[in-house]
Amino acid sequence: MTPEPDDAWLTGVAQGASDDAGGVPVELLGDYLRLLADAATYGRQAERRELDAVALLGRRAAEQGVSAGRVVRLYLSAARRLWNDLPMAVRNRDRAAVRAAAAAMLQVVDDAVANLAEGYAIARRDLVRREESLRRELIDDLLRGDSDLGTLVERAEPFGLDLARVHQVVLAAPSRRLPDADAAISALEAVVFDRLGDRDVLVATKDGLLVVLAPADAGAAAGELGRLTHRELSRLPRGQPWRVAVGRPYPGLYGIARSYEEAREALTMAGRLDSDTPVVNAQDVLIYRVLLRDQPAIVDLVQAALGPLARARGGAGPLLDTLHAYFETGAVATESAKRLHVSVRTVTYRLDRVRKLTGYDPADPAHRFTLQAAVLGAKVLNWPQEPLPAPA
Template identity: 60%
Template sequence: MTPSGHRAPTGGADRPSAADGWLDSVAGSAAAACQAPVDLLGTYLPMLADAAIHGRRPDAWELDAVRELGGHAAAQGVGARRAVELYLSAAWRLWRELPTVERSADPEKVRSAAEAVLRVLDDAVGALVDGHQSERREMIRHEEALRREFVDDLLRGDADVSRMVARAEPFGIDLGKSHQVALAAPRAAGGATDRAAVVLERVVVDRFGDRDVLVATKDGRVVVVVPSRSAVAGSPAPGADIGPVLHQELGRLRSGQRWRVAAGRPFPGAYGVARSYEEAREALTFADRLDLDADVVHARDLLVYRVLGRDRAALVDLVRDVLGPLSRSRGGAEVLLDTLQAYFAAGDVATEAARRLHVSVRTVTYRLARIAQLTAHSVAVPDQRFSLHAAVLGARLLEWPARPLPTDP
């Protein structure tokens, strides 16, 4: 028995040992040929030799040791294929050098030795691959956890800067450069964001390379971080935005899902990613609340809404004072509010507004007159028109009148 309580390998005086040096020579030549660490062989070669000479199958503890070696190979960055090649190379080299086979003239003895070696080879390779796969799964889970934590901290923007810079390096992100964030969100619930993330990562890497790009999922959306165009050599012209590129690729998915893409502006530094992400997130929120039909929205085009929404108390007062009287209309405020929105969107052209609302021009002009009567604000007077337009935008942001205005904003 061994000191650990396991059965010691059987054998007599003809049992190969490392003392005569031939096993070390086999191990060294196999490792050199496969460019793999020799210590990944462990006691594998003595197991093969013992099987060839005595026909012994390895004990469970011996296979467990090989399984651990498979895990060590994965941890050292040695691929499963190279690890298996090492074991196969060592096996045929051992067979070629095996003293018992070389000396034997009995074909039956050679056949039995070959069968025994092949059984051990099969057992050992199976244990090696199992250990390698198990370690890889654990490494992937660990890497995914680190990635999720990094993405959350990066987008939140409140982590320690020096630490974030160090954490970003393994992901290929240079936080000293300028970056832009785009968000892709399904227009309806149940969008396959994981599949979309895989597709977008492929197109982003193809367009920008594998440095300073990041694609992840967060809160049911796909987050895409890319370097700003000015930071990319040979980048496309300023008009070629990342938003349309991503939306075009999403349109090729076979799911038939409609997507909306929002792009923030590029900003430099560690906090630039978080700032661009916040802009893209706000742009998506504004697009949803304003019921915009556009599938691609840009934060730079929605800055006026950020200005309106920055002072929420003032915005509530504006909507209440200017548009509040519309609630006294017999049909409620919604119909008149929709008329104002269509009129402004049509460039103050009543005919176009009527077409969009599917009503007559006379109905539009009647409603505009009723609005002026209720609110004392007319679209024909420039300063009053501006107040009406700003109030309409504010109402959409506050989701009024579907939601009552807050009494304490």
């Protein structure tokens, strides 16, 4: 504000208020001091256009990164200082006139601060939406891995990301639709920052999943990122049960995309296997990736070793589930029965049916490897729920 010659005293008021608020620019006062002076002197109330101008100053304060508390303090301090420094002609009026001046001035303060706060809040919402949009675009490009490195480095800098570091990606899938994304992102960011002691973390959403990108060289805590993510998300009222997949750590931009692809594959594999493990590490499902590299061969193995199970009464499903439980429990029939919630006799009967239908004996170590590889392949291919792919 540039005061008129007879209002030069307002310059000192503005500067004092700025000092009280920690150096907030006096420009953010606009014509506020003139409104206060007119209210105290003439009882004039602020017009709508003048209050709209104050709201714009609130937006400007938010865009400049001035905290809401400091800019409000600027306005309140300015009102206090102006009242104390009013010209003697105003202060020496009779008591009723002084009370009227004070009431008029307080009304201007009330209206101005309300509009200031509203403008500030609108600007903050716009900034948050803009940042969320930039965050989503950045995470999309980082996970795709084919964008220009120089541009990505510039875009990642405001988020505190150093793309030269070793990072890993964690994906979290809710049981149904993704719940309140803002609440989930805020909760995850807070706990990951606190645990890793590192601001080089990005949390966003992609394709209905929560994505956590974090440095893998931040100490032993980085190895706990998957469990940390699952534990924090499980505290939210919605989205449970969550399934979390952790990609392996890799350096550089393309390492981020690689870790993401591994986490995505692990999440898909856990769903196909109907795994009850809430946190799946990519390294734990490497065998399935090996199997899928030569799909024609694994299809042939499943067809040859397990195809005859389709002739069993009730189909191949129960026998395949029994084989899977049998191998998962170290070929112990009693433990398999517990896992399947059936009797031991049922397990031994089914294993004998497998032997008779396929010619492979699950209890024979020489046959067990072939059967186990075929069972894993069937899980990967989602057979018998889906038909086996046709030969190329």
